[in-house]
Amino acid sequence: MFKFEGSNILSVKQFDRESIEYLFRIADIMQPYAHREKRTAVLDGAILGNLFFEPSTRTRVSFGTAFNLLGGHVRETTGLSSSALAKGESLYDTARVLSSYSDVIAMRHPDAGSVAEFAMGSRVPVINGGDGANEHPTQALLDLYTIQKERHAHQAGIDGMHIAMVGDLKHGRTVHSLSKLLSLYKNLKLTLISPKELSMPAEIIALVENAGHQCVITEQLEGHLDADIVYQTRIQEERFASSEEANLYRGRFRLNQAIYTQHCKSNTVIMHPLPRDSRADANELDNDLNLNPNLAIFRQADNGVLVRMALFATTLGVQDIITKYDKSVHWYSNKSETVI
Template identity: 50%
Template structure:
């Protein structure tokens, strides 16, 4: 695989063949991620996790992925940890710390920083989110989830209608996802957002140049009614200088009544999480939790095996995983969550 020994900084590094290869590898790793099978394929390897920006689920997902492969993890969170507060450059920090580990996972609040860090080390680096830029591992797990959901419904990603709703300007997950979806054919992108949160032009141009249809609207009902998949994302309040800068209408709130009124039965609802579940929040409503079209927890469950697949591929052990697997001796639940059973019964 061309990812072996490479940094993973952008979704632009993937092509269709790589995606399909990784989907298959993720399938193999799902029971390992759930603890049903074990592997020590990365025994002795150490991953360094540098999160300059707050994270819980992404950081833990990367950690669990590496440890499920038999590796060890060293974690550092928050800029206060770093010699940067003493005046050291990012490049110096990267060069030194890169010498400690076999792979680095880095999240930084500034878009350019991830590239500056990558140029200073030969240690493979995975972008865990760079400001409002990209989030390539999230996009891969999103595509894996979408592919699995569509396969269950005998649908194709080619020719589908994808509605992206919310903060499309600052949401790095939708930026990376639009790149990956653009690798397919004849996608209709319904980009639903107020003007001040609209998708950056470079991603619209990329999709347009590849022959996809782009529709930008502020009308949520129009944007979702033909959708095969809705991808909702929260307003990235941390990207605004002032609280008053992100006034966001409840016209963009997605709830059960709206989905049942306007959407098809054979569609999927996704969200990168976390969602703002507080009453009155203009995000994806928790009243959809019992709807089998809601895939957000199946989506989040895909995070660990997806990142396992990337670690294995980047470190060059992907071809050896299948023969390294063995049964676990401890108890593992059949489903990750108490509301999962109806979907798995429906799938079978």
């Protein structure tokens, strides 16, 4: 199994199925803390360096909250221009210096490979929070963790499952990484629904098929939504040459309750890496799905905190002593209530 303690988390390629299942068991332990049934001070006094050289409110705050929930402090840096990188400093130097200011680092950066380069100079574990077009492993892990939990709620597992991925499968970093993780499981069916120009890269399809899974490639939404999981994505406008070009595809594959009723199974789970584009010309997941109990998109966000807590706990080696530092929560909270 992957040795978490003291390690960097840079790529989904580091994980085998045993390591993932171990990590997810730790994530399960985190739920009562995130739900405010109790709290822990296991990392009281520890410091997270939360380095977001590229903006991402959701991911940044999720990492910070996960660390706070374990009792630790967060020191944050946002934006590239305010960094010494602009004065010609190498990523190695930046890492040597900034890593002396914290116990663990979460880092996002616009350049592919930059987080791994940074990790070479770091004296503390580095967790990749997204490095440009390359990887976003914690998103893939929280997606897979969500799939496991949603399947479990239906008394099923991941093996043998049918997942449909929809939308911008070319630029969507999350569907690439998730496909790699899914290939560790058995006997899956992946339906890949996208405009031809935005189809899943051939090497990802090859990797999935070589692992023994079935891929169905189509440009049609209708007739292909009878999956266990439908994973919808946003047209990643910022990765197109122009917004005109992106607009050719925005709104092509919309999902709403009427389409769900007609084409999905009765308990098909809907996922999305968020943010969903709710503007009228995109509206990839209509708000009328908000009352559908199978809409799992906000549970995904919640699970992100649990998975990141598990990654901090395991890389810092405290996963077995968390309950030893349990404390009570004595303020108002309704977080343990079931949320659709």
